[in-house]
Amino acid sequence: MTPKLLHNPTIPLVGLIVAIVLFPVAAWMDFALLIHRELSGQAMLLNQMLTQSRQLYNETLGAGLAEEEVETTKVDLRTHRFGSMAFLGEPVAVPMIDHVDKPFGTFQVPAAFTIRLAKRLSEITPNAEFAFISDYPFNTRPGEELTETQRRILQTMRAEQVPEPKMETGSPFHPGLTLYSPIVMGESCVQCHNMHEGSTKRDWKTGDVRGLQVVSLRPEKASLFSLKRYMISDFGVLILFCGWLYGAQRQQRRAIEIANEDLQGSRMVLEKLSRQLAKYMPPQMYKALLRRKFEVHLTSERKKLSVLFADIVEFTPLSERLQPEELTGLLNLYFDELSRIAEKHGGTVNKFIGDAVLVFFGHPESRGAREDATACFNAAREMIASLPSLNAAIRKTTPTVELCIRIGINTGICNVGNFGSSKRLDYTVIGAEVNVAARVIKAARPNGIVITDNTLACIDVPVGFVKLPVQEFKGVSRKVAVYRVEDPEINGHPQERLHLKADGLELSVSAEESDLHDLRAAQASLEAVIRQKEQR
Numbered sequence: 001m002t003p004k005l006l007h008n009p010t011i012p013l014v015g016l017i018v019a020i021v022l023f024p025v026a027a028w029m030d031f032a033l034l035i036h037r038e039l040s041g042q043a044m045l046l047n048q049m050l051t052q053s054r055q056l057y058n059e060t061l062g063a064g065l066a067e068e069e070v071e072t073t074k075v076d077l078r079t080h081r082f083g084s085m086a087f088l089g090e091p092v093a094v095p096m097i098d099h100v101d102k103p104f105g106t107f108q109v110p111a112a113f114t115i116r117l118a119k120r121l122s123e124i125t126p127n128a129e130f131a132f133i134s135d136y137p138f139n140t141r142p143g144e145e146l147t148e149t150q151r152r153i154l155q156t157m158r159a160e161q162v163p164e165p166k167m168e169t170g171s172p173f174h175p176g177l178t179l180y181s182p183i184v185m186g187e188s189c190v191q192c193h194n195m196h197e198g199s200t201k202r203d204w205k206t207g208d209v210r211g212l213q214v215v216s217l218r219p220e221k222a223s224l225f226s227l228k229r230y231m232i233s234d235f236g237v238l239i240l241f242c243g244w245l246y247g248a249q250r251q252q253r254r255a256i257e258i259a260n261e262d263l264q265g266s267r268m269v270l271e272k273l274s275r276q277l278a279k280y281m282p283p284q285m286y287k288a289l290l291r292r293k294f295e296v297h298l299t300s301e302r303k304k305l306s307v308l309f310a311d312i313v314e315f316t317p318l319s320e321r322l323q324p325e326e327l328t329g330l331l332n333l334y335f336d337e338l339s340r341i342a343e344k345h346g347g348t349v350n351k352f353i354g355d356a357v358l359v360f361f362g363h364p365e366s367r368g369a370r371e372d373a374t375a376c377f378n379a380a381r382e383m384i385a386s387l388p389s390l391n392a393a394i395r396k397t398t399p400t401v402e403l404c405i406r407i408g409i410n411t412g413i414c415n416v417g418n419f420g421s422s423k424r425l426d427y428t429v430i431g432a433e434v435n436v437a438a439r440v441i442k443a444a445r446p447n448g449i450v451i452t453d454n455t456l457a458c459i460d461v462p463v464g465f466v467k468l469p470v471q472e473f474k475g476v477s478r479k480v481a482v483y484r485v486e487d488p489e490i491n492g493h494p495q496e497r498l499h500l501k502a503d504g505l506e507l508s509v510s511a512e513e514s515d516l517h518d519l520r521a522a523q524a525s526l527e528a529v530i531r532q533k534e535q536r
Contacts, residue, residue, distance in 0.1 A: 014246075035175050039217045040167065043179040047165070047215045050121075050130065051181070054114045127218050132183065134211025138198040150180070150212060157182045157209045176218035183210045300417030303362060304369045305429060306376035306409060306455060307437040308347065310338060310383060311356040313404040313446045319355075326398050331355065334403065337390050338383055345379040346372075350428055356438075360429050363416045373411050373458035380407045380449050381463075381487060387447060406448055408441030410434075411455040436480055439473035443482050453481035463487045 118130035135146055135154060146154070149168060157163035163182040170176035185193070185208045193199045193210075204210070312318065312334070319327055335357065339349045342359045346367070351358040359379070361372040387403065394401055412433030418425040436452060444450040456465065464486035470479045509519070 035219045036169055036177060039175075039177040039219065040179075043167070043177055043215045043217050044165075046128070046130075046217075047179050047181050047213065050114070050117070050213060050215070053117065057113050129214070129216040131214040131216075132211060133214060134183070136199070136201040136210070138196070139200060140198045150214075153180045154209065154212060157212075163209050170218070176216070178214065178216040181213040181215075183213055184208070185210050300415045300419065302413055303366075303416055304372075304412065305360045305362040305414045305416060305433070306369075306373040306411045306458070307414065307429065307434050308342070308359040308361070308376050308380055308407060308409050309356055309437050309441045310359075310380070310405055310407045311354075311441060313406055315355040318401065322398065322401070329397055330394055330401060330403075333390065333393055334405075337386055341382045341386065342379050345375040345382070347376065347379055358429075358434075358438075360414070360416070363429075369411070370458045370460075373455055374461065376409055376411075377449075377451070377455070377459050377461060380409060381485075383407060384447055384449065384487075404446035406441055406444035406446060407450070408437055408439075408444055409449070409451040409455050410437035410440055411452065411458050412436070432476065435475055436473065439476060440471065440480060440482055442473075443468055443471055443484070445484070449485040449487075450482050451485065453483070456483055 115132050118132055121130045122128065133144060133146060133150060135151070137144070153166050153168075156166065157180075163184065165182070166180045168178045168180070185204050185206060187206050189210065190204045190206050190208075193204045194202050322330070334355075335352055338357050338359075342349050342357075345361075346365065347359040347361045348363065349357065349359050359376075361376040361379075362369065366372055367375070383405070384407070387405065391402055394403060410433055412431070414429045414431040414433050416429045418427055419430070420426045433454075440450055440452055450468070451459075451465075465483040466486055468482045468484055471482050472479055509522070
């Protein structure tokens with residue numbers, strides 16, 4: 001049985017109804033079995049009484065006749081008829097007993113007596129029938145046609161070495177019982193029947209089945225409900241109650257299904273809303289909230305974090321010359337790529353500030369200060385390495401744009417957690433070390449990375465570092481030691497050379513080889529051309 005069937009509430013209810021409906025049938029069948037058992041006992045008792053009555057009458061009549069002074073004569077057994085007192089052998093003196101008439105006054109012969117006794121009992125007992133039947137009746141008595149059942153039972157008994165009584169039962173709807181007992185030929189019976197002129201069979205033997213003694217009974221009340229008239233009402237009430245229970249269960253099930261449908265709809269709405277809200281918060285924070293691992297209240301903690309800032313070089317001039325739609329598409333591609341890389345390395349993308357991205361490593365999940373700093377540094381390297389493919393995607397919509405970014409990293413103790421009011425919270429990071437990361441980015445070259453000495457002390461990577469002069473930043477009270485990353489995989493990369501190519505424009509600039517004076521002259525010439533175009 002499948003789980004679906006096991007959890008279906010209709011199945012046990014239907015089973016209960018079926019059990020209640022079938023209970024009267026089972027009770028009826030038990031009652032029929034009880035009737036059969038009682039009728040069997042009664043039939044056997046009545047059959048025994050009839051047999052004993054017949055034998056007692058026979059013995060009593062024979063004994064009485066033997067004592068009477070009745071005229072006797074010597075008879076030949078082969079030519080004369082005689083009663084049950086005759087025996088095979090030499091001629092003897094026997095009473096002249098006729099099997100039909102009453103030669104002894106008011107006394108009947110045993111056969112006539114038993115037949116009349118059966119008729120009398122059948123008349124006074126409405127639920128019982130008694131009979132003595134044979135397929136070889138005397139010619140002087142009216143014959144009776146035997147039924148197929150009676151003929152079959154006679155044949156069966158005659159085929160048995162020791163004939164046994166047979167019992168036939170009715171159906172549960174027509175209960176009743178009929179007991180067939182064999183009438184076995186005795187020695188005196190054989191002599192009489194073989195020699196009697198009215199006998200239709202003359203080759204009887206001792207032990208042959210002459211006929212059947214039939215006792216048929218049927219119960220006065222054949223139905224369970226006729227005896228228990230209040231039971232029908234009880235069953236009716238039970239069935240009505242089960243019907244009501246089934247209807248109530250169906251209605252309740254429908255109500256539950258409607259409630260489940262509403263809950264399913266609400267769940268889908270909440271899932272959609274949850275997916276939408278997830279875009280407004282860091283994935284780590286979203287997962288922590290779902291797993292109930294983060295408390296949503298005004299609180300913060302001091303923790304050692306590695307903070308990464310990245311921004312676009314010369315973003316202000318770029319935003320002035322691009323249409324809002326172009327600038328939006330460019331920033332979306334840029335933020336999407338940097339966020340993907342940061343999340344790949346386990347960073348928390350905290351904010352987008354203009355063109356800048358704030359990412360920190362070490363909260364809400366941390367692998368240790370050194371591992372967090374290393375992951376932060378590797379994320380920065382991958383961000384720089386992804387610029388060629390990012391610019392290729394940007395040129396599909398804005399062919400004249402070539403993005404350059406710079407990245408600054410600092411490691412230190414920060415305050416991280418929920419800040420804001422009781423009605424609105426902002427999960428972010430604050431502190432002096434965050435300000436250092438935001439300021440140190442200015443020391444980076446285009447498409448370059450700078451880190452502080454705190455970060456350098458936490459990482460161990462196979463790249464070179466160039467120590468820059470000690471920096472002083474606005475809003476930072478201490479001097480900061482800064483290192484520029486010399487990574488062969490990103491330094492000297494084509495991004496050090498600027499290539500622009502469009503209709504009527506081809507520009508190539510090497511940042512390392514060009515002199516600053518020449519660059520400013522080229523800038524002035526380009527600005528003049530731009531103004532002429534704008535005036536036209």
